[in-house]
Amino acid sequence: MGLGFSFLIACALILGVLLGVEVLGLNYLFAVIIPYLAFGVFFFGFIAKILKWARSPVPFRIPTTCGQQKSLPWIKQNKIDNPSSKAGVVARMALEVLLFRSLFKNTKADLHEGGKLTYQWEKWLWLFGLIFHWSFFLVIVRHLRFFLDPVPGFIRILENVDGFFHVDLQALYLTGFGLLLAVTFLFLRRVVIPQVRYVSLAADYFPLFVLFTIAATGILMRYFSRVDVVAIKELAMGLVTFSPTVPEGISVLFYIHIFMVSTLLAYFPFSKLMHMGGIFMSPTRNMANNNRAERHINPWNPVVEVHTYEAYEDEFREKMAAVGLPLEKELSKDEAAATKA
Amino acid sequence: MKNRNVIIGLAIFVVLITIPFWYGAGKESKAPELSLDTPAIQALDEKKCIEDTEFMRSNHMELLNDWKVQVVREGNRIYVAEDGKEYLMSLQNTCLECHSNKEEFCDACHDYSGVEPNCWTCHVEPEEVK
Ligand code: HEM
Numbered sequence: 001m002g003l004g005f006s007f008l009i010a011c012a013l014i015l016g017v018l019l020g021v022e023v024l025g026l027n028y029l030f031a032v033i034i035p036y037l038a039f040g041v042f043f044f045g046f047i048a049k050i051l052k053w054a055r056s057p058v059p060f061r062i063p064t065t066c067g068q069q070k071s072l073p074w075i076k077q078n079k080i081d082n083p084s085s086k087a088g089v090v091a092r093m094a095l096e097v098l099l100f101r102s103l104f105k106n107t108k109a110d111l112h113e114g115g116k117l118t119y120q121w122e123k124w125l126w127l128f129g130l131i132f133h134w135s136f137f138l139v140i141v142r143h144l145r146f147f148l149d150p151v152p153g154f155i156r157i158l159e160n161v162d163g164f165f166h167v168d169l170q171a172l173y174l175t176g177f178g179l180l181l182a183v184t185f186l187f188l189r190r191v192v193i194p195q196v197r198y199v200s201l202a203a204d205y206f207p208l209f210v211l212f213t214i215a216a217t218g219i220l221m222r223y224f225s226r227v228d229v230v231a232i233k234e235l236a237m238g239l240v241t242f243s244p245t246v247p248e249g250i251s252v253l254f255y256i257h258i259f260m261v262s263t264l265l266a267y268f269p270f271s272k273l274m275h276m277g278g279i280f281m282s283p284t285r286n287m288a289n290n291n292r293a294e295r296h297i298n299p300w301n302p303v304v305e306v307h308t309y310e311a312y313e314d315e316f317r318e319k320m321a322a323v324g325l326p327l328e329k330e331l332s333k334d335e336a337a338a339t340k341a
Numbered sequence: 342m343k344n345r346n347v348i349i350g351l352a353i354f355v356v357l358i359t360i361p362f363w364y365g366a367g368k369e370s371k372a373p374e375l376s377l378d379t380p381a382i383q384a385l386d387e388k389k390c391i392e393d394t395e396f397m398r399s400n401h402m403e404l405l406n407d408w409k410v411q412v413v414r415e416g417n418r419i420y421v422a423e424d425g426k427e428y429l430m431s432l433q434n435t436c437l438e439c440h441s442n443k444e445e446f447c448d449a450c451h452d453y454s455g456v457e458p459n460c461w462t463c464h465v466e467p468e469e470v471k
């Protein structure tokens with residue numbers, strides 16, 4: 001259900017561009033207006049979402065950890081899995097964000113004959129997840145060459161490294177193909193594994209279709225059906241300097257590419273893709289486990305009236321003394337005299 | 342404490358995501374004017390590239406690729422263009438014969454679009470020929 005639905009939406013979007021650009025000639029709409037709107041939605045939507053999340057209260061430290069916490073000096077602490085200091089939290093977060101450390105612990109459960117349950121390491125999701133995200137990131141960094149003039153040196157260096165392999169004369173960007181490959185894997189995983197398919201919704205397939213289309217049109221443009229890159233850079237520079245122009249002769253493939261990017265941007269703040277910002281706000285990842293070392297007071301605890309033992313004894317000291325109950329603070333001499341009298 | 346971290350995080354996000362908008366702020370960016378002012382092109386009756394300009398702009402790397410394959414693998418050195426004209430398939434002796442102002446032509450365009458063909462580590466640039 002979700003699969004078919006997302007597929008139809010993705011096809012409708014592509015057809016919409018073909019129709020809009022090829023038949024109706026709405027080039028300005030697709031090359032300027034929609035990208036601006038999409039960027040605006042992404043930019044403000046992202047910030048709004050983060051601020052909303054930041055306002056939700058996190059009263060206590062939530063240590064879901066898988067290592068020994070800081071304890072007596074002779075018990076070895078797992079400083080990264082169960083950090084007690086800020087540095088440990090930063091290290092744990094960095095490893096999570098850059099290497100997907102918790103996904104590395106992914107296991108696959110199998111039921112065997114006789115009701116035996118086994119767990120085994122399952123590294124493919126981690127591997128392709130990592131390839132996907134890193135490729136995506138590096139492709140975007142490389143794309144800055146369309147948006148920056150002059151092109152800064154580090155992008156050149158990245159291009160040379162990423163394009164180390166050449167096919168005939170042309171640099172073949174590994175990350176471009178890595179992206180396409182990984183998206184395909186992540187999609188097949190959802191379709192082929194029955195349990196994963198069961199929990200997959202339209203919102204899981206849709207971003208994959210969009211990303212697939214972006215990567216596929218990008219690769220088509222670079223290696224198969226050439227586009228006028230200089231004209232596209234003029235367009236991109238026009239957008240970022242707020243003096244947009246739409247040069248002639250840009251292939252419709254590019255319009256599909258940029259429209260799908262716009263779709264992705266506009267969809268981003270309202271979807272699971274917000275995990276990009278959300279990861280940093282995960283209470284189980286971003287807090288040191290120092291519950292036993294420091295007192296954390298729930299900020300919205302109501303003020304409770306308490307009657308401490310001290311106050312209680314002050315109130316009833318004389319009566320207590322009279323019946324011979326033990327006191328923490330003895331009666332003063334005058335009081336004692338008064339009681340006896 | 343928590344709020345401070347959120348603000349810092351968002352500030353980093355905003356700065357990074359808007360790089361293209363502030364990187365060249367105030368500067369005007371223009372596609373390079375390509376100079377066709379070379380003796381070989383001046384001498385042409387009709388100022389036309391091997392194939393039509395549109396095609397050359399987007400597909401010259403494919404063309405060069407075909408040339409290289411033809412020459413190196415098939416041993417065929419003559420290219421017949423769409424309009425029937427014949428050219429020797431050579432990077433140095435054909436393309437750069439006409440476009441001998443490599444810096445104002447090939448390089449200007451490649452710098453603008455951020456590509457760096459590595460051809461010149463083996464092939465000879467026009468200046469070096471002189
Ligand atoms: C989500 C963001 C984007 C992704 C994931 C993406 C992905 C890709 C990929 C994988 C390629 C193949 C070549 C390579 O590996 O570099 C490509 C090419 C291309 N992309 Fe994108 N793209 C994105 C955004 C954009 C935007 C905003 C533009 C507008 C300027 C753009 C313009 C192009 C062009 C012109 C090419 C062809 C480059 C060439 O022929 O060398 N892309 N894209």
